[in-house]
Structure formats: structure tokens, C-alpha cells
Amino acid sequence: MSLSVIAVISRFLEEYRSSTSNKLKVIDAYLLYILLTGAFQFLYCLLVGTFPFNSFLSGFISSVGSFILAVCLRIQINPQNKGDFLSVSPERAFADFLFAHTVLHLVVVNFIG
Amino acid sequence: MHTAHVFKEGVLDIFFSGTPAGWQSLLSFTILFLAWLAGFSSRLFAVIRFESIIHEFDPWFNYRSTHHLSTNGFYEFLNWFDERAWYPLGRIVGGTVYPGLMVTAGLIHYLLNLLNVTVHIRDVCVFLAPIFSGLTAISTFLLTRELWNQGAGLLAACFIAIVPGYISRSVAGSFDNEGIAIFALQFTYYLWVKSVKTGSVFWTIGCCLSYFYMVSAWGGYVFIINLIPLHVFVLLLMQRYSRRLYIAYSTFYIVGLVLSMQIPFVGFQPIRTSEHMAAAGVFALLQAYAFLQYLKDRLTKQEFQTLFFLGVSLAAGVVFLTVIYLTYTGETPNLPDSVCFRYAKIHIPIIASVSEHQPTTWVSFFFDLHILVCTFPAGLWFCIKNINDERVFVALYAISAVYFAGVMVRLMLTLTPVVCMLSAIAFSSVFEHYLGDDMKRENPPAEDSKEGLGPNIKSIVTMLMLMLLMMFAVHCTWVTSNAYSSPSVVLASYNHDGSRNILDDFREAYYWLRQNTDEHARVMSWWDYGYQIAGMANRTTLVDNNTWNNSHIALVGKAMSSNESAAYEIMKSLDVDYVLIIFGGVIGYSGDDINKFLWMVRIAEGEHPKDIRESDYFTPQGEFRVDKAGSPTLLNCLMYKMSYYRFGEMQVTLDFRTPPGFDRTRNAEIGNKDIRLKHLEEAFTSEHWLVRIYRVKKQENRQALDHKLRNVAAKQKYTSKKVCIA
Numbered sequence: 129m130s131l132s133v134i135a136v137i138s139r140f141l142e143e144y145r146s147s148t149s150n151k152l153k154v155i156d157a158y159l160l161y162i163l164l165t166g167a168f169q170f171l172y173c174l175l176v177g178t179f180p181f182n183s184f185l186s187g188f189i190s191s192v193g194s195f196i197l198a199v200c201l202r203i204q205i206n207p208q209n210k211g212d213f214l215s216v217s218p219e220r221a222f223a224d225f226l227f228a229h230t231v232l233h234l235v236v237v238n239f240i241g
Numbered sequence: 242m243h244t245a246h247v248f249k250e251g252v253l254d255i256f257f258s259g260t261p262a263g264w265q266s267l268l269s270f271t272i273l274f275l276a277w278l279a280g281f282s283s284r285l286f287a288v289i290r291f292e293s294i295i296h297e298f299d300p301w302f303n304y305r306s307t308h309h310l311s312t313n314g315f316y317e318f319l320n321w322f323d324e325r326a327w328y329p330l331g332r333i334v335g336g337t338v339y340p341g342l343m344v345t346a347g348l349i350h351y352l353l354n355l356l357n358v359t360v361h362i363r364d365v366c367v368f369l370a371p372i373f374s375g376l377t378a379i380s381t382f383l384l385t386r387e388l389w390n391q392g393a394g395l396l397a398a399c400f401i402a403i404v405p406g407y408i409s410r411s412v413a414g415s416f417d418n419e420g421i422a423i424f425a426l427q428f429t430y431y432l433w434v435k436s437v438k439t440g441s442v443f444w445t446i447g448c449c450l451s452y453f454y455m456v457s458a459w460g461g462y463v464f465i466i467n468l469i470p471l472h473v474f475v476l477l478l479m480q481r482y483s484r485r486l487y488i489a490y491s492t493f494y495i496v497g498l499v500l501s502m503q504i505p506f507v508g509f510q511p512i513r514t515s516e517h518m519a520a521a522g523v524f525a526l527l528q529a530y531a532f533l534q535y536l537k538d539r540l541t542k543q544e545f546q547t548l549f550f551l552g553v554s555l556a557a558g559v560v561f562l563t564v565i566y567l568t569y570t571g572e573t574p575n576l577p578d579s580v581c582f583r584y585a586k587i588h589i590p591i592i593a594s595v596s597e598h599q600p601t602t603w604v605s606f607f608f609d610l611h612i613l614v615c616t617f618p619a620g621l622w623f624c625i626k627n628i629n630d631e632r633v634f635v636a637l638y639a640i641s642a643v644y645f646a647g648v649m650v651r652l653m654l655t656l657t658p659v660v661c662m663l664s665a666i667a668f669s670s671v672f673e674h675y676l677g678d679d680m681k682r683e684n685p686p687a688e689d690s691k692e693g694l695g696p697n698i699k700s701i702v703t704m705l706m707l708m709l710l711m712m713f714a715v716h717c718t719w720v721t722s723n724a725y726s727s728p729s730v731v732l733a734s735y736n737h738d739g740s741r742n743i744l745d746d747f748r749e750a751y752y753w754l755r756q757n758t759d760e761h762a763r764v765m766s767w768w769d770y771g772y773q774i775a776g777m778a779n780r781t782t783l784v785d786n787n788t789w790n791n792s793h794i795a796l797v798g799k800a801m802s803s804n805e806s807a808a809y810e811i812m813k814s815l816d817v818d819y820v821l822i823i824f825g826g827v828i829g830y831s832g833d834d835i836n837k838f839l840w841m842v843r844i845a846e847g848e849h850p851k852d853i854r855e856s857d858y859f860t861p862q863g864e865f866r867v868d869k870a871g872s873p874t875l876l877n878c879l880m881y882k883m884s885y886y887r888f889g890e891m892q893v894t895l896d897f898r899t900p901p902g903f904d905r906t907r908n909a910e911i912g913n914k915d916i917r918l919k920h921l922e923e924a925f926t927s928e929h930w931l932v933r934i935y936r937v938k939k940q941e942n943r944q945a946l947d948h949k950l951r952n953v954a955a956k957q958k959y960t961s962k963k964v965c966i967a
Contacts, residue, residue: 133551136544143539181509186499193495200442200488212484216441224442228492231446235499 155202159195166191186239193232201225265391272395273382277375280402283718284371284412286726293367293414296728298769298786300416301776303342304366306334307416310347311362318343319505325781326771327790328763328816336505337789341425341458342418345369370411370420377658378402380427385662387434388624388631389669397665405720406609406657412725419654422459427658429455429465430638433493434631440485445492452493453500456507463516464655466501468641469493470523472634477530481630487531494524529556601650608724609653611716612709613664620663623670639663668706675702730773732830744828747773750821750932753925754778758819765812766821767801767834767841768794774821783815795848798841801834801880802853808879809920812937819924820935824884827893827930829905835867835884836906867904869912876913883935886923889914891930 148156169191173184204213204221216224259267287296295304310318321334350365378398386394401407410419432448456462473490476482498520501511511517533552537545606614621639624632639659646656676699727733732744754764755778763781764774771785784794800811812820825833834841838858845853857874860866867875867885875881888911889902902911918935925934 133547136540136547139544140536140540140548147539182502185502185509185512189495189499193499196491196495197442200492203484203488204440204442209484213440215439220441220443224446228442228446228496231450232496232499235496235503238503239499 152202152206155198159198162191162195162198180241182239182241186236190236197225197228269391269395273379273398276378276398276402280374280378281371283403283721284374284408286722287728288413291728291731293364294728294730295366295416296414296730298772302772303416305776306338307343307346307366308362310343311350326775326785327793328781328783330790339418339458339460339506341454342421345421366416367414370415371413373421373424374402374411377424377427380424380431381658381661384427384431384434385665387431388635389666393665393669396668397662400613400661400665401658403714403717404610404657404661405717405725406653408721409725410654414728418459422455422461423658425451425455425458433469434634436489437486437630440488442488442492445489446496448493449496449500452497456501457504466517466520468638470520472637473527474523475633475637476630482530487527490527494520598649598651601647601653605650605653608720610660611713613660616664616667617660620667623666635662671706675699744929746927746929746931748777750925750927750934751777754780762818763816764819764821765797765817767837792848795845798845799849799853802842802845802878804877805879805882805919817937820883820937822883822933824930824933825906826888826904830931831906833906834880838880867907867911868909871912882916882918883933885911886916886918
């Protein structure tokens with residue numbers, strides 16, 4: 129509590145800018161974009177109403193799902209986490225990411241109605 | 242001789258030239274194949290003794306739906322509105338059924354016919370469960386191998402292939418959801434354990450797809466969607482958080498959520514009902530925990546504390562606002578619902594009357610599981626002693642399954658797989674300890690130390706364990722043969738000389754209905770027989786085993802319990818053409834409608850308390866009697882009249898000391914022997930009087946009045962107005 133919140137956050141951002149590699153920053157930018165699309169869909173639903181509910185759900189879950197899968201990819205290709213994932217190389221992580229997205233979007237398209 | 246010795250050794254060397262790993266995999270493959278074969282064959286008793294027929298009640302509906310699917314196509318099945326059930330309401334089959342079973346059977350039938358192997362859909366349905374039992378054995382092997390080692394896996398596969406607890410719901414002919422659901426359950430759990438161990442998204446998506454198959458197959462998928470979040474939560478509490486866990490659960494929850502909502506019957510339940518809230522809660526908790534871990538790695542302790550305080554207050558604010566919003570719009574998920582189910586179980590007569598919903602007795606535990614129920618706590622202890630992420634999962638699985646199995650007999654089925662796995666672990670550890678050669682181990686004891694086991698102890702223990710396993714196999718086969726292999730549609734009794742007497746009354750009556758009544762005739766019977774009538778007789782029914790509409794069932798109950806005129810009014814309003822009842826008085830069959838009669842009264846009383854009172858059907862002393870001392874309401878109700886019509890003249894046993902009209906099930910001579918029916922006439926009675934069908938007479942064209950009540954106009958005196966011209 130002795131340090132102000134602003135100071136903490138600015139120090140965190142500085143440290144983030146300097147220590148994360150470019151690959152991870154690209155994924156983080158993508159995560160921010162997905163977060164914004166999810167937030168906009170939720171805002172739209174609050175304003176306009178939930179009909180048709182299955183379409184809203186499929187769109188929202190698509191955003192959340194893409195966010196989660198991108199986070200998983202980020203965790204798996206981060207060289208600092210290599211000890212946790214002995215059987216998963218970065219190439220394998222990316223292939224899994226594509227496979228998961230295929231399944232997710234097939235279901236989302238079926239659910240959109 | 243020396244050359245012969247060398248030659249023999251050379252041949253043996255060539256024969257055994259494979260690597261040890263090669264021999265191991267060949268042995269595993271052979272053992273799994275034999276387990277599949279054993280499981281398949283041990284489920285065939287009913288087919289060999291009788292014929293390839295669908296058993297019991299529920300499978301007849303599943304068979305009828307599968308037949309509809311195979312003749313009309315997938316989209317016709319998914320959008321099927323069945324107007325031949327629950328007349329006049331109908332049933333939306335596509336939206337009220339778990340389609341996995343029908344789609345699996347339909348797909349297998351389609352593929353086989355594509356290859357020009359012309360199998361009838363009925364045979365596919367009858368043999369589906371035994372084939373899937375083999376697949377269950379293989380998934381149990383895979384799961385136990387992930388938890389312990391290959392030896393335990395093979396033991397578990399053999400156990401689950403023949404254990405009676407699983408066989409009871411998956412014999413050949415029992416075409417029900419559990420037959421494929423247990424396979425889906427074990428396979429989903431195997432893929433979950435694999436994804437937690439490797440942290441790969443590929444295995445997690447596999448787990449989601451298997452979970453989707455499970456959701457389509459059985460309502461018990463709720464068990465998976467609560468056990469996996471519980472596992473994650475307990476791991477968090479045990480400070481065993483890892484990035485692999487985060488990846489596995491987050492991906493599983495989201496993709497599994499959207500997949501589970503594709504089944505029409507499940508619909509939006511995963512985000513609305515209380516049973517699914519635990520999964521969502523753990524998901525949110527895991528996201529927060531992971532984010533905090535990420536920050537903790539990068540900030541110092543004081544900075545982290547500042548941010549943590551801010552984060553907690555923000556989260557509390559968001560939760561507070563959400564709660565206010567939800568209570569304002571009235572959309573809170575009903576958390577006390579699960580508590581209400583316990584209440585409902587006792588107080589709603591339909592749920593309480595099903596025999597499968599009664600609490601389990603100790604006898605059923607031993608009967609269904611034999612020595613496995615004794616050795617499974619030992620396996621649980623081994624797992625807890627050598628704990629890791631996967632073994633936490635199996636421990637939680639075991640504890641929750643034991644609780645549920647104690648509540649309802651029907652849920653013994655969920656306990657059986659975990660009991661097989663843990664007993665296999667126990668047996669495997671014991672055999673490993675007592676069978677292996679001490680010298681070949683990694684740290685062999687010294688030559689004359691007292692640590693190693695004497696060969697006597699080792700052989701005695703091994704012999705005892707093998708004897709236990711052999712007794713287990715004998716018990717399983719005996720139970721399967723005697724208790725779980727009756728088709729229920731065909732009854733068999735054995736005479737003094739051992740010859741068999743088959744009672745095929747049910748099918749005789751249903752086929753009479755099929756061939757001698759109009760195609761759109763409506764049959765009224767108690768809800769137990771609805772699916773069988775629809776399946777075998779192909780006639781419209783009023784109520785069936787789905788029991789979704791309590792008021793409709795209460796109407797039928799009221800018709801059965803009232804006197805004939807009141808019942809006729811109800812039958813007229815429901816357009817009933819035929820009434821079907823089961824009567825066991827001639828052969829002593831105890832599952833007939835008079836024995837179920839009190840449940841009909843109770844259910845009717847629930848909806849029409851002013852017209853039907855249960856106490857009216859008992860004698861003043863409080864007994865339920867069908868003889869002369871029975872209550873007059875009982876002796877005049879429709880069910881009594883239909884069951885005992887013309888029974889008073891029948892000499893039931895060959896022994897002439899028993900009077901005619903002696904009911905062998907109730908062991909009483911019936912009270913009212915001279916029964917006349919005014920609005921019904923007898924249409925069919927089967928060979929042993931088991932099934933009796935009555936036709937409802939149409940109203941007469943003109944209501945004939947009694948002579949006294951006739952109003953004859955008085956003769957008028959005719960006075961002529963003509964003037965007499967004289």
C-alpha cells in the first residue's frame with residue numbers, strides 16, 4: 129500500500145515492454161483485439177436484448193474461446209515455460225492451436241443458426 | 242547331443258528374438274482381445290436362451306426411434322413430433338431425447354448396409370451394448386495405465402468386462418443409454434487425465450469431442466461436468482497449480498460448453514441451471530488465479546500486494562453489481578434446486594414409485610461387485626499414498642461415486658468403473674510385491690538379509706489372490722446368468738423335470754392388437770407398458786414411460802380407480818378405444834396391475850384429491866384385500882372389474898379344493914364373482930390371462946330409459962267440431 133497503484137502499473141508496463149519477446153507481444157496484441165470484440169458483443173447484447181440467444185452465445189463463446197486458445201499458445205511457446213511442456217514443441221503448439229480453432233469455429237458456425 | 246542342444250537353443254532364440262517390449266505389447270493386445278470376447282459372450286445369455294429381442298420397457302422406445310431414424314433419415318428424426326404417444330398431446334421426440342444412442346446404432350446399420358452386409362436394425366440394436374462393453378474395457382485399460390501401470394490397466398480391463406454391476410445395464414437386448422454412456426465416460430476421463438499430464442491442447446480437444454459424445458448419449462454427463470471442476474479446485478487447494486492444468490481446464494470448459502449446447506435436449510441448460518454453475522465458477526476462479534500467478538512472477542511483493550488489493554475490490558464490486566442486476570431481472574440460477582430434488586424424491590409419487598430409485602442395500606454392493614468392493618479401498622489408499630495430479634482425480638471420482646451409489650440403486654453403475662480401476666491397482670501392487678523375482682529388482686536386498694520375502698510366503702499369497710480372482714469370475718458368470726439375463730417380455734418357468742415352460746402372453750396380446758385393431762386406435766394402459774405397446778403393437782398410447790406429464794397420468798389413474806360410469810366419462814373425453822391391463826392371478830405373476838393399483842390411486846389422489854381418496858380402498862382395519870372383506874370402492878372400481886371379469890368361474894389350480902376364482906398372486910378368493918361390464922366388452926385375453934384387452938363401447942344412439950321414468954303423453958279426448966245434422 130505504500131506505493132501508489134499508478135506507479136506499480138507504470139513500472140509493470142515498462143518491465144513488460146523490455147522483457148517480453150516480440151513473438152509474445154504479437155500474441156498479446158491479438159489477445160487485446162479478441163478481448164475488445166468480446167466486450168463489444170456483450171455490450172450489444174446488454175443494449176439490444178438477447179434475442180436470438182443462440183447467436184449471441186455462439187459469437188461470445190467464439191471470442192472467449194479464441195482468447196483462451198491464444199493464451200494457451202502463448203504459454204506453450206514461451207521459452208521460460210519449457211520445463212512444463214516436455215512433449216509439446218512450439219511447432220506442435222501452433223498445430224494444436226489451428227486444430228482447436230477448426231473445431232471451435234465449426235461448432236460456432238453450427239450454433240449461430 | 243551337443244549339436245542337438247545347440248540346435249534347439251538356436252530355434253528357441255529365433256522364436257523368441259523379439260524385444261521384451263514387443264512381447265509386452267503382443268501380450269497386452271491378446272489380453273484385451275480376450276477381455277472383449279469375454280465381455281461380449283457373457284452378455285449373450287438371453288439371446289441364446291430365448292431369441293434376439295429387445296428387453297424391458299425403455300429400450301423399446303429407443304428401438305422405435307432408431308427404426309424411425311433408419312427409415313426416414315437424420316433430419317426427420319431430429320425434428321420428429323410423435324403424435325402416437327401421449328394422445329392427445331403428442332411428444333416432441335427430437336427435443337426430449339438424448340440422440341447419441343440412436344445415432345450410433347443408425348450409423349453402424351448404415352455403414353454395414355453400405356458394405357452390403359444386410360443386418361436388420363433390430364439386430365444392430367440388440368448387440369450394440371455387448372460390442373461397446375469391449376470398448377469400455379479398452380478405455381478402462383487406457384485410463385488405468387495412465388494412473389498406475391500397464392499391469393493394473395490389463396487387470397482393470399478384465400474386471401470391467403465381466404463385473405455384474407455393468408452387465409446389468411448392458412446385456413444383449415438392453416438397448417439403453419448406459420450401454421454406450423459408460424464407454425464415453427471412461428474415454429472422456431482417460432483423455433482428461435492425458436491432457437492434464439501433457440498440457441497439450443490436442444488431447445484437450447479430444448476430451449471435448451468425447452465429452453460431446455457423452456452429452457449426446459446420457460443425462461449422466463452432469464457427473465463429468467462437476468467432477469472435472471472439482472478436480473481442478475482440489476488441485477488448486479493442494480497448491481498443485483500448474484500451467485498444464487490451466488490450459489487443460491480452460492480449453493475443455495469453453496469448447497466443451499459450446500459443444501454441449503448443440504444437443505437440442507440440453508439447449509441452454511449449461512449456462513442456466515445450478516448443476517453447471519460449479520464448472521463456470523471454477524473457470525472464473527482459474528482465470529483469476531492464473532493471472533495473479535503471472536503478475537506475481539513479474540512484480541515484487543509490495544507491488545503485488547497493492548495490485549492484489551485493487552483487484553479484489555474491483556472483483557467484489559463486479560460481483561455485487563451482477564447480483565443486483567440478476568435479482569432485479571429475476572434470472573438467478575436456482576441453487577436450491579438440487580436440494581429440492583431430494584425433497585421431490587420422497588414426496589412426488591411417480592419418482593418415489595420407481596424401484597430403481599430406492600436406496601442401495603449392502604447386499605447389492607456385494608452382489609454387483611463381489612471382492613472388488615473389498616479391495617477397492619486398498620487401491621484408494623495406494624493412490625493417496627503415492628499422490629500426484631491424476632491420482633487426486635481418481636480419489637475424487639471414487640468418493641463421489643460411492644456417495645451417489647449409496648443414494649440410489651440405479652447409480653451403482655457409476656461406481657462400477659472406478660471400483661474396477663482401484664481394485665486393479667490394489668491387485669497389481671500386491672502381485673508386484675509378491676510375484677517378482679527379488680534379485681531382478683532395481684535395488685535387490687543383500688544375500689542373507691531378512692528383508693527379502695521367503696518363497697513360501699510369496700507362493701501362498703499369490704495362490705490366495707488367484708483363488709479370489711477365480712471365485713470372482715465364477716460369481717460374475719453366475720450372477721449374469723441368473724439375475725440379469727431375463728428379457729422381461731418373455732417369461733419362463735421351469736417344471737419339476739427341468740423342462741421349460743415359456744409364457745409369451747405379452748407378445749401374443751401386443752400382436753393381437755397389431756393385427757386386429759384399427760391403425761389409429763387408441764389404447765389406454767398404465768404408463769409402464771406404453772413403450773412396449775407403441776413398439777410391438779404400433780398403436781397410439783395415452784401415457785408411457787417418459788412420465789413427463791403428471792396430470793395426464795393422474796387422469797388415467799383416476800379412470801382406473803373410479804367406478805365404471807365415471808371412468809367411462811374420462812375415457813370418452815380422451816377418445817379411448819381399447820383398455821389394456823396386466824393380470825397375474827392365474828399364474829401367480831406378482832408384477833401385475835392390481836399390485837401396482839395403490840400407486841395409481843396415490844398419483845390420481847395427488848391431482849384429484851376430492852374424487853379419489855386412498856383410504857377408501859382399504860378395509861376399516863387398514864388392509865388391502867381383494868376378497869369379500871375388501872372395501873366396496875375397491876370391489877367396484879374399473880381396475881378390479883377388468884382384472885376379475887369372468888375370473889369367478891375359472892378353476893385356477895388343478896387341486897379342486899381351491900374354489901374357483903382363487904387369485905394366486907394375492908392368495909385370496911375374490912370377493913365379487915359376478916361382474917358385469919356396462920360400457921366395456923372383453924376383446925382379448927391371452928393364454929394365461931396375463932394380458933386382458935377390453936374394447937370401449939360407443940354410446941348408444943338413443944338413451945333407453947327405464948319404464949317407470951318414461952313420460953307417455955296422456956291420450957287426448959277428441960271432440961269433433963262438426964255439427965250434427967240430424
